[in-house]
Amino acid sequence: MNACLAMIAAVMVAAMPAMAADRVTGKPFATRSEVYAPHAMAATSHPLATQIALDVMRAGGSAVDAAIAANAALGLMEPTGNGIGGDLFAIVWDPKTQRLHGYNGSGRSPRSLTLAEFERRGLKDIPSHGPLPVTVPGTVDGWFALHERFGRRSMAENLAPTIRYAREGHPVHEVIAYYWDRSVPRLSRWPGFTEQFTIDGRAPRTGETWRNPYLADTLQAIAEGGRDAFYKGDIARTIGDYFAANDGFLSYEDMAAHTGDWVDPVSTNYRGYDLWELPPSGQGIAALQILNLLEPYDLASHGFGSPEHVHLFVEAKKLAFADRARWYADPAFHPAPVAKLISKEYARDRGQLISMERALREVQPGTPAQLDEGDTIYLTTADADGMMVSLIQSNYRGMGSGMAPPGLGFILQDRGEQFVLQEGHPNSFAPGKRPFHTIIPAFVTRDGKPWLSYGVMGGAMQPQGHVQILLNLIDFGMNLQEAGDAPRIHHDGSTEPTGQATAMTDGGRVELESGFPIESVRALMRKGHRVQFADGPYGGYQAIMVNPQGGWIGASESRKDGHAAGY
Template sequence: MKVMPACLMCCLVLLAAPAPAADRITGQPFATRSVVYAPEAMAATSHPLATQIALDVMKQGGSAVDAAIAANAALGLMEPTGNGIGGDLFAIVWDPKSQKLHGYNGSGRSPKGLTLKWFQDNGHQSVPSHGPLPVTVPGTVDGWFALHGRFGKLPMADVLAPTVRYARDGHPVHDTIAYYWNRSVPLLSKWPGFSEQFTFDGRAPRTGELWKNPNLANTLETIGREGRDAFYKGDIARRIDAYFREHDGFLRYEDLAAHEGEWVEPASANYRGVDVWELPPNGQGIAALQILEILEGFDFSKFEFGSAEHVHLFVEAKKLAFADRARWYADPDYFPARDGDRAKAKALVGELVSEQYAAKRRALINPDRAARSVDAGILQHGDTIYLTTADKDGMMVSLIQSNYRGMGSGMATPGLGFIFQDRGEQFVLKAGHPNSFAPGKRPFHTIIPAFITKDGEPWVSFGLMGGAMQPQGHAQIVMNLVDFGMNLQEAGDAPRIQHDGSTDPAGQVAEMNDGGVLNLETGFPYETIRALMRKGHTIEFADGPYGGYQAIARDPETGVYAGASESRKDGQAAGY
């Protein structure tokens, strides 16, 4: 939320911004709390009750995957401002048995009965942000059962039972969630089914008020009892079909019945001796890898955290990676080949994250001047929750789930207790664009889980939600840990850099030609801001676009877990 013109706000920042604060105990960069340590299991989520549910599931013999599903279900109830079973899911799992990472892409596709021509014939220049038209098939429930089928231990009904109880008996709403819920109600109340199921007589619940969702309790109980197909092929699917037919939507029973997520191979880049892992497109995860590959060519031991050199080089690397993001990231079944040739898609990803390509892109950075525009490289070929869990056997889960735009489309089938995502807004209504709308296609996705390994062993499972901030945040977390020697908590609490205005995969920014806008969170010294302005950066104040971080690290020698949950959310890291 930008609140003042750049020129005026920069003056205020110069006067008001303090030097980076030091932690009162360690003297290192500021941390809001100590790192949490535990010998057997750990969970870090954006809600304390969800964290406790995850731990309880593992105490009952459940795996880290069971715990992650249980926590995700709880967050769909307790933090509907960011997620729910009407949205999509992505995950990376470290499996101690196979000693490897497994990736899952649980994103849904566009309705098969909706076409680019329909949008054009009806005068749409872009996909609407809310209502029935941006709704795509929800992939979360399928993702739960895919993960559970491979790595789960407890019956799904037991995994979902804690959320069913809270949905029926109620839970108190937390501060940050109440704030965003209140902001969403005026925007979404006009859509059928929303006010009846997500307000108290037209208003959002207040902080500390008890919130119940018996409709969601019934839906989750049915899913736990009858399995995945209860959602995609049973009565729930038929009710969804009838609802969208009644309200001028295109999502149909056949779209739900045909849905399948997929196991994917995570992509990686080595950054100063550690391997950082992300999922390949249709998500934006490899942008974080591209940023890091470009930055590896600079010696950050010469720069302090928060210095003008640190911020400038990061922002310029981000601009280059995001130019490629707008040009090359899309559903691999449609791009770069139009015949679903996954070998071509894999080769494209490999080139984008290669050292050779990074060197070419790095050479474009001027250390003394901000770039106003950048082109994509020439190749040879929206609000969210993040959580992470780890169990006694060494399994670690990095999971992210979202409805997009906070509470999603506003479309909520009566009696089911959840809101559908509006992820289809990320499609472009222009033929030939990599993310051009097509029936049965997956949109460009912003939500990305991450993982770091060291010498082939699991080190850090982490994520940082928040739209286009996510790859920027992932790269900053890695730099904070590796370049600046911060601990797990400090790495998340440190002030963040957010650059906005790059060319966008969804066509919302046609082409960056003014250098974009740089937002610096409170904590950067005024000397840095002044030096960045001299390099040509436009700096504006922004309230809250910096994401939300959770992380778990594992000590390879002792097996002890460390957990962190940052101060920008209502969350908690805890273990036993």
Template sequence: MRRLLALSALALALPLAIAAPASAADRITGHAFATRSEVMAPHAMAATSHPLATQVALDVLKAGGSAVDAAIAANAALGLMEPTGNGIGGDLFAIVWDPATKRLHGYNGSGRSPRSLTLAEFQRRGLQDIPPHGPLPVTVPGTVDAWFALHDRFGRRSMADNLAPAVLYAREGHPVHEVIAYYWDRSVPRLSKWPGFSEQFTVDPGAGEARRAPRSGETWRNPNLANTLETIGREGRDAFYKGDIARTIDAYFKANDGFLSYEDLAAHQGEWVEPVSTNYRGIDVWELPPNGQGIAALQILNILEGYDLAAYGFGSPEHVHLFTEAKKLAFADRAASYADPDFHSADVARLVSKDYADERRALISMDRAMQAAEPGVIPQLNEGDTIYMTVADADGMMVSLIQSNYRGMGSGMAPPGLGFILQDRGEQFVLKEGHPNSFAPGKRPFHTIIPAFATKAGEPWVSFGVMGGAMQPQGHAQIIMNLVDFGMNLQEAGDAPRIQHDGSTEPAGQATPMHDGGELDLETGFPYETVRVLMQKGHSVRFAHGPYGGYQAIMVNPHGGYIGASESRKDGQAAGY
């Protein structure tokens, strides 16, 4: 966390030496700002939010594994090493570039709500929102299913081999990294009341001290997770959804006022989906369709394509204002239309069309910030915290993968002896009848986690993502803008100061409409002249530390091999060979 604050302090000096309006500038050189150089390698690349997970991915690639094998191995390691953001109790989405077919494949690995839990039960309990922790927000975890689906189509090594590095680290231990330790410590007071959490996710320092989170540099072991991963590697997908692991989860929830059952787990199945794209100034940007929020990034970009952002320059009042207004419009549609397509089929083609963007763009004033943003008229068709990582192999396969327990370490519900926490993704449902994202049994909630991909002339260009709740589509759009409009390289595009607008109508909770324009968070590094102009336009500007997401990316090097970049605000690493 100290590094995150130090980075913000360093970025504070950026406006003093901006040499050209088209980029965020270093305070000394005047060149585009980056905390470090891009990483380049001739054969393969991995970029994850933890250096040891990146090394796990590279070891798998060097041993002959595909990018998918390496992604699974690294994701399993991250569930151990960064339980503040992910684990096998959560969901997973992925986009895979397959060089054999020269096309993208998407996988929606999100789980459904318990079939025995109803909207009436929440009403009986007098709840207006689904609580963030405990048994009620828990939905079926989709990660293990997604691993095996991806592996069945694109894997080369056995799943036991892919999971072996995580098993080894779980048994022998690894040092906890700084940012992870910070968030772990914040989670313990909130989650220790739930059975199984304290026993499995805190340490006993002895000498009569209370159990606590492991501290930065301390060794963390999770033998229970090691046993669980070994069982999955040995017995396969059904060991998790239909075997003793599922029976343990079932008994745990029955004993703790919960609803997730063996039958819910046994019925789970993720699905292959077609990615959706828009062309932004010659670059095809790809996202997955709802129940995720990925197409919000496409809607933002479509609206912004009507403005000459390069001429305005990075950090200009026009750049920040137009981005914020486009976000408000896209998020109004997000609240009204994004939901499980099995329950509410929005017209995705219309939402991401250029004609629709033209209509929405006409609502933007260059002089005044919107105080309210209504969704467009989109007919329903008759025919929905986090880690992000990406891997590319020597054959040209690229994987864009995101995985999460949702809020921090999830629900706090940790079944005995299994070594993982169940997600609290169900908090994203709305407890209102008739809303597209209204709670229903066996329904997938609105999802924030989204992987992204960009192609150029039908060939892979960048596999990337920006983790972090509602920041994700905002971050995706900003990365593309930084690369395309402002000419930044891959690392600069992630290190440049970020914009986050908060306060739009949400597709979750009580879905209260925005009426006051929301709040505009600007990371330190934007000129004060820009801030003053934004306030004159009616924006409420804040300077917040931390809510700007976490970025990883791999770009195809036109000269051969790959270029990698990793988030400077977190513990991650991009590396290749």
């Protein structure tokens, strides 16, 4: 009965008119216009963070300085998605060297925690909250690594706006207030959370002023003492003592040993455009695999929202995610055959499993060696010299583990939940290991030149969103804002990197936002897809494109609180 009701709901929602169809421009999917600016551009999920980024670049800072400043602000203003207790990944276009640089700023599991300890506790899966899923936070290291190579202003100058807002306060925005309110009941049980992230035990309300003087003190210490103030000073000691007192394993030694890594982005070409992603431990190459599987099909002739468009996208996603579950892990422990996985040859072989008539119910991973409730922030910046930054940062599961060390003003991430408690699995838990990671920045070049810096946050939605934005731009001829506002597809239920207990056997579920034609919904059902309605799993988008006439074009997610702006 529930399945039938879900299908009826999906049909009713699909029959609703496309969003903003009455705009005078005649654009069916744009809630607002693209933003154009001649010098610099920033797109974030919070208006104040966007303004901070622009102020930094007006004052002579680089796009990297602006990205760091905006990320710091979002950690204060949008703690429902990120903070310095989480990890960071970035892709930077350097106009001087005319090349892309990638950074993996993710942390590792505590070295004193073992698989045997989980077995001793009788656990089959790692808990979603509390001390056990916590891994070393990599964001601050990522800031300083990026700044050392590409920064122009001091880190103290970059962090100053957030320190001021943390002390003086800022009004909480609508979407953030909604998710904050949902987080408080499940996280208040963990020590330090209620004292530092509620107002008299409740979440701040929309428009209410929020202050975080503890975070101001932490950021001030980082501004004055640099990276080591976080990883080797009193902050790290406070973290270690807190976990020792609360049944945890993250230690001062784990913090002091942390290092991030510069990595080379990898790419595939889709109809003349090169999409660049970071290699595992993240899931970025899933987007490359999906594009390779879709390239042989003439999606433009089928049209946006057609049953063929949705069906082919979902089937390609299923195939890529089967490989994601099998091959994506910390390369220091289990190197993935990345070159094979993203090759056109491998896509041609795997693509033979796609039928235009029937939906796949079960998918086994390929053998290339032989040939997500997560919430996140994404931001992008571009400066007057042509530098572009694609940056994504997260605590995982919204506000993270709930573990908030006293007096520091931030929550530690729960990324360790992504490990598998299964001996021999590529993503099996091990001490000092990076878990499989969902957060991924993206970048597109054309003929070796920068074209687009963008991202779509939201757990397993991220590679799905990366692909859909490009299809909207390249195949369906949308502009940058339309491409983000157009209704999205979210397929759920694929085999996950967390073990065979989550293997797909029923084809999963296709969730469609409002705006898809009722005829497409019916046709998808006839092909065997389970179509249903869902609120909210469609991600959050920010983008900056090079304007061929000079300057920048910006776009921002209509489903979030932020905006794109430039000067």
